[in-house]
Amino acid sequence: MGFHDECGVVGIYGAENAAALSYFALTSLQHRGQESAGIAVSDGETIHLHKDMGLVSDVFDKDHFEDLKGSVAVGHVRYATAGGRTIENAQPFLNTFKLGGIALAHNGQLVNYEPLREMLEDSGSTFSSTSDTEVILKLIARSYKKGLEAAVVNTIQLIKGSYALCIMTEDTVIGVRDPNGIRPLCLGKIAGAHNGKDAYILASESCAIDSCNGEFVRDIEPGEIIIINKNGLKSIHLEERTKKQTCIFEYVYFARPDSVIDGIPVQEARYRMGKVLAEESPVEADVVIGVPDSGIGAAQGYARASGIPYVTGIIKNKYIGRTFIAPTQKERENMVFVKLNAIRSDLEGKRVIVIDDSIVRGTTSRRLVQILRRAGAKEVHFRVSSSPVKFPCYLGIDTPSKNELISSTHELEEIRKEIGADSLAFISLEGMIKAFGEDTFCKGCFSGEYPVACARKV
Ligand code: SF4
Incomplete structure (x- = not known):
C-alpha cells in the first residue's frame, strides 16, 4: 500500500482527566498518523498545549500531564498532507485572542486553502505555519466577536474540502464534519467521568471511544456542527449542502478493523x-x-x-x-x-x-x-x-x-x-x-470524480 494515513482527532468535554483520556484516545488512533501528536486542555480559564513530533507515547510523559489539568480537551495525531513535516505544522493549533483562546484539531484537507489564506493575509492575519488548519482557526477568530457558534457557522460556509474538526475554547468543545462527511467523526459518552456526571467524547473512530471505556452514541452527520458545553449538547445542520460521500478508503485501508463508521x-x-x-x-x-x-x-x-x-x-x-x-x-x-x-x-x-x-x-x-x-x-x-x-x-x-x-x-x-x-x-x-x-462514498481515486471540485494534481 503506497497511500499514507491521514490524521486522527479527539475532543473531550466534562471529564476530570481530559488530557489522560485524550492520550488513551490518541493512542488508539495512532494508525491514522505517526508524525506528531498533541493535546490542548483547558483548566476553565486558560488553554494549555503540548505537542511534538513523534508517536503519542514519545511525545507525552508523566510531567506533561501535571501541566495539562482540566476537563475540556482536544487532541490530534498527524500524518502530513497539506503543509510540511515540521513541528510548526503539528496540531492542535492554539491561538489566544482578546476574547479568549481557541484550539483546533483537523483531519482532512481544504481545497480552497490558498485563496482563503491570501484573503486573510490581505486583511492583516499572520501565519506561523503552512497548514490549512491554521487558516480555519484564523477564520473562526475573525468572527469570534459574534459568538463562537456564529463564528464556526461562518467559517464552515467559507471552507471547502474534507474536514472533521474538534474545536475548543476554555469551556466548550465543538465537533464539525464536512457536508460530504468525507472524514469520519463520532460521538460517545463516558459514564461518571466527573463527580459522577457523564463526559462526552468526539473522535475520528469508534475504537477511540472504546479505549476510554466509553459508550458509542452516534456518528456526527455530514454538515453537522455539534456544540458541547455546560448547557448540554446542541446540534446544527447545514442541510442544504449535504450529501454523504465518505472516503471509501477509510473502510479499505485507513480505519482500524474494530471501528464502526456510519453504521458499517x-x-x-x-x-x-x-x-x-x-x-x-x-x-x-x-x-x-x-x-x-x-x-x-x-x-x-x-x-x-x-x-x-x-x-x-x-x-x-x-x-x-x-x-x-x-x-x-x-x-x-x-x-x-x-x-x-x-x-x-x-x-x-x-x-x-x-x-x-x-x-x-x-x-x-x-x-x-x-x-x-x-x-x-x-x-x-x-x-x-x-x-x-x-x-x-x-x-x-x-x-x-x-x-x-x-x-x-x-x-x-x-x-x-x-x-x-x-x-x-x-x-x-x-x-x-x-x-x-x-453507494454513499467518495470514490475519486478510482473514478476521478470527487465530491468537491478542485484543480487536479497531475
Ligand atoms: S476515496 Fe476520495 S477521499 Fe478517499 S482516498 Fe480516494 S479520492 Fe481521497
Whole structure:
C-alpha cells in the first residue's frame, strides 16, 4: 500500500482527566498518523498545549500531564498532507485572542486553502505555519466577536474540502464534519467521568471511544456542527449542502478493523469486499493469505466464499516507526523486506492467493511476490480488494501523482508482469459498492470524480 494515513482527532468535554483520556484516545488512533501528536486542555480559564513530533507515547510523559489539568480537551495525531513535516505544522493549533483562546484539531484537507489564506493575509492575519488548519482557526477568530457558534457557522460556509474538526475554547468543545462527511467523526459518552456526571467524547473512530471505556452514541452527520458545553449538547445542520460521500478508503485501508463508521463495521466491510472479489475473480489454489493489516479481513472473506483455507502466511514487523532510516531509494524500496516476511511452512509447494488492499505504485506488490516465491510458493495469484487507483486524492490522503500510479499508466496484464504474479485481479467498482449495499462514498481515486471540485494534481 503506497497511500499514507491521514490524521486522527479527539475532543473531550466534562471529564476530570481530559488530557489522560485524550492520550488513551490518541493512542488508539495512532494508525491514522505517526508524525506528531498533541493535546490542548483547558483548566476553565486558560488553554494549555503540548505537542511534538513523534508517536503519542514519545511525545507525552508523566510531567506533561501535571501541566495539562482540566476537563475540556482536544487532541490530534498527524500524518502530513497539506503543509510540511515540521513541528510548526503539528496540531492542535492554539491561538489566544482578546476574547479568549481557541484550539483546533483537523483531519482532512481544504481545497480552497490558498485563496482563503491570501484573503486573510490581505486583511492583516499572520501565519506561523503552512497548514490549512491554521487558516480555519484564523477564520473562526475573525468572527469570534459574534459568538463562537456564529463564528464556526461562518467559517464552515467559507471552507471547502474534507474536514472533521474538534474545536475548543476554555469551556466548550465543538465537533464539525464536512457536508460530504468525507472524514469520519463520532460521538460517545463516558459514564461518571466527573463527580459522577457523564463526559462526552468526539473522535475520528469508534475504537477511540472504546479505549476510554466509553459508550458509542452516534456518528456526527455530514454538515453537522455539534456544540458541547455546560448547557448540554446542541446540534446544527447545514442541510442544504449535504450529501454523504465518505472516503471509501477509510473502510479499505485507513480505519482500524474494530471501528464502526456510519453504521458499517470496518472489518465486516473488508470481509464482504473479499467475498465479492472471490465471486468476481475465482482461481484454483491451496491457500488464501492477506497482507497485514488491512488485507486480512478481505482475505478471510475471500477464503470463506471460495472454500479455500485461510492461513496466516505473512507476518508484519510492527515496530518500524516513521523515522526508520532507509538512506537510498533502493533501500527504501527494499523496506518491505524489513516490514513483511513469509511463513515458509504455510506456503511451501502451495498455490497461493494473496489479497492486498490496493496497488499504488506497484513496488511493494513486486517485493511481496518475491517474498512469497522465496518462501516456496508454487504459484502466486494476486487479488486486490479495491479497484485500480488511477487518480490522486486531494481530500486528505497523501497519494503519489497520477503518472506514478501504476494503474493509471499500465494495463492489467502489464501490471501483472511488472509485479511478477501468475494472475492478477482487482475488485470492480460495482463490486465494491455491492459489498456495501449502498453507494454513499467518495470514490475519486478510482473514478476521478470527487465530491468537491478542485484543480487536479497531475
Ligand atoms: S479520492 Fe480516494 S482516498 Fe481521497 S477521499 Fe476520495 S476515496 Fe478517499
